[in-house]
Amino acid sequence: MKTIKFSALFSALLIACGLYAQGAAATAADNSTPVHHHRHAAHLKHHPHHGHHRLSRHRGKHQHKSMVATRTVYRSGLHLQSDAVMVLDARTGKMLYSKNEDKTVPIASISKLMTAMVVLDAHQDMDEPLTVSAADVDTLRHSASRLPVGTTLSRRHLLLLALMASENRAAAALARNYPGGMVAAVAAMNNKARELGMMHSHFIDPTGLHAENQSTPADLARMVEAAHNYAEIRTDTTTHAWDLDTGRRLISFHNTNPLLKSQSWDIGLTKTGFINESGKCLVMQASIDAEPIVIVLMHSWGRYTRFGDANRVRDWLRSTLHRPMQLSGTE
Secondary structure: OHHHHHHHHHHHHHHHHHHHHHHHHHHHHHHHOOOEEOOOOOOEEEEOOOOEEEEOEEEOOOOEEEOOOOOEEEOOOOOOOOOEEEEEEOOOOOEEEEEOOOOOEEOHHHHHHHHHHHHHHOOOOOOOEEEOOHHHOOOOOOOOOOOOOOOEEEHHHHHHHHHHOOOHHHHHHHHHOOOOHHHHHHHHHHHHHHHOOOOOOEOOOOOOOOOOOEEOHHHHHHHHHHHOOOHHHHHHHOOOEEEEEOOOOEEEEEOOOHHHHOOOOOEEEEEEEEEOOOEEEEEEEEEEOOEEEEEEEEEEOOOOHHHHHHHHHHHHHHHHOOOOOEEOOOO
16 A cells, blocks of 8 residues: 555656656746747827828727737847837838837937927928027026027027037027917927827926926837928938037037947937936937838936947847748737
8 A cells, every 4th residue: 555655656746847847948948039028019100181100009098008919029139228118110110129118207308309390380480590598598407508698599500409419508499489488389399299199298398307308118209200200300310510600619519319420320310318317318210221210218327328229229120120020919
């Protein structure tokens, strides 16, 4: 009797060990090939009457939820240091990569893209001279500016400096001279966000100095797509440098994105941002192997991390764009 019980116990132990070994082998196989599971697959729909692309979303009664058709699985890994990311194929609207795409974060000077759009939408005289005043000085963070109070520039050149060099005083002057003033300009920014379907975005100032200027990578992808439809924004954000002759001295302004100097990039629109709460931010529309791609990199740390992440996205896409994508079922 004791022999029978011992044999039964030994057999059960062997079976348990076999099941454990199978599970361990499966886990090892999964870990040997990095896989990114995208919980939300987003699709951009073109609305010719509005002149921009919209990222289609389904909103429930209590929360915002992406419409999901398929889950895309990439067998080659992409490891980015930015905390919130969205990478889209701008031509098809397919989400190529995402990381915390619905996370609401401060967006700093990325806000200036929205400022630029509402200024251009107002159809004011772009050659009208505007003077930078004390009201345009940053009293919140006391950030430095190379644009002296009393400087008079055309609205066109203030827009250039706001987008290219991220000059806060230029952005403030543009909003202050918007029809109805600063309050009306910020209201227009929030209205524009709603029109674009940016349901998780909010603006309270035109510069991005306020941490309450917030959005998500998914919303910012919409904003980049919309901003790319403005020729002035495409030109200004990709201008390398501009010199201001004050009469006393020449002040040189430079683009805040060093990737524009690289011949390995074909950038159609770009904007950087930084405040302590947002970390380093970068959004771009760029052609990679002739494919228009929207890249949103938020909440990055380190001086060059966001640019390094952009290079990693580019290199990863070049190795995967023309490779068949594997789809794993529907949800």
